[in-house]
Amino acid sequence: MPISSNGSVLVRKGLALSHLLFAVAAQAQSVSFIARQDFAAGSSPQSVAVGDFNGDGALDLAVTNRDSNNVSVLINTRH
Numbered sequence: 001m002p003i004s005s006n007g008s009v010l011v012r013k014g015l016a017l018s019h020l021l022f023a024v025a026a027q028a029q030s031v032s033f034i035a036r037q038d039f040a041a042g043s044s045p046q047s048v049a050v051g052d053f054n055g056d057g058a059l060d061l062a063v064t065n066r067d068s069n070n071v072s073v074l075i076n077t078r079h
Helices: 009-027
Strands: 047-049 060-065 070-074
Touching: none
Parallel strands: none
Antiparallel strands: 047 060, 060 070
């Protein structure tokens, strides 16, 4: 799709995404949130991957850290 000077392409894509998100939210039965909790990672966290890295059945996080040139693995301890 060509990009126009008035940004109409971005608006159409944004509307499509908002309709998709609304449709997914309408299908949800119930939603609950826990309080925010911060976790330490390396310097300048860049991206995150989710997976069961230690094989315990709970999802963990792996975070790439740009400035410290390493990966932080945050193991899920809640079951």
